[in-house]
Amino acid sequence: MQTEDAEVKRLAELKTFLEQRMADLEHEIDSLRMLLEIVDRELAAKSFKKAQPPEAAEKEVAALRMIRSRSGSLLATMALKEKEARIVFNPEIRVTQDMRPFSSFLLRKVLDSMREADLQRVSEGKLGQSDVLSYEVVYDGDTARELIVKNYRDEQRLREIVNSVKWTLDTIASSYK
Template sequence: MLGYSDDDIKNAAEIREWLTKQILEKQDEIEKIKITLSLIDSVLKNGSFKTAANLNIPKSNSTQNQKVEGQSTSRSYKNATDKHSEETKQRSVEDPSFREVKPIKRLKDNTLVAQVYILPNSMEIIPEETINISLDTPPFRSFFLNRILQGMRNKDQEKIKQGYLSESEMINYDIITDEENSENIKKVIINNYREKERVNEIFNTAAWVITRMLEKGEK
């Protein structure tokens, strides 16, 4: 292929493999959602559910009430989030009472290779002590940092330009390496993810990337 190096072709093949896995996972999620929706429809059909029209509530008043309630909920959520963020700053990631831990395991032998600690506004990806992965091992820089995390930063920068986001709220990340070997990754810290969808994307991508890095290291 003219204009493309061997590395470009390899990276494209790896990304295609990752995208294929993402499609399969999303399809599975969609099927589960459809099943849940079907169950809910069955409950509503057989129960005593009544719509706003059946309750003789004027449409205009119903719409107005929904808007007011939505605004009130947004303000309360923001206040609760701000308070929670301040409390989180005073607490350590070592406190198990407020964190979620998700393991990353290698598919071929189910070996635990890393742990992902998810806090209210940050994530920490920590490889197991027996796992050595280098900053320079593909596709860490080319895909995980430059495509996924930097891609999220680019979207946040657009929101900042449009006035929807402040610079302090923009997603950022830091790579902690071994003191003895500056290329050996000890921890990846991601702040201000803000959205659940980003948590899922970062986790799924990290799982795939770390697995690929280990495979390359074994060759």
């Protein structure tokens, strides 16, 4: 009987221990839940900011300009951003790479000259390499569809580019007539 009483006593102690341990764990779980709620609130407050209107996106919205001939017919459409001008030629005007006013005047004499002047200013330390004028002609087969000019930098240069494009396309268009 003595062993049976000792066993009952041990079982009772074990039961008390288990109940106490369960109570401690439940208390710990409650504390962890409260801490988790606090962390969730702080995380929500700090990571989710109110939406602000994107300033950079507003600057990147292109202003459209129509480039017209002396007679008023559409020669090209220009989408103008802060550092880039995309000039899309009128599809009715067929411009090829080997056409004289396009390659010899617009590309070589105007744009390449501007680029060379910029490179000279870079070598003199007056201009950063990332600010040098560059351009790309987008072709569809052998027909030029678009001229992309980057880093034109100021209104005077842009005006010179637009006037040169206008003269070039007007000259090409009048040669068709």
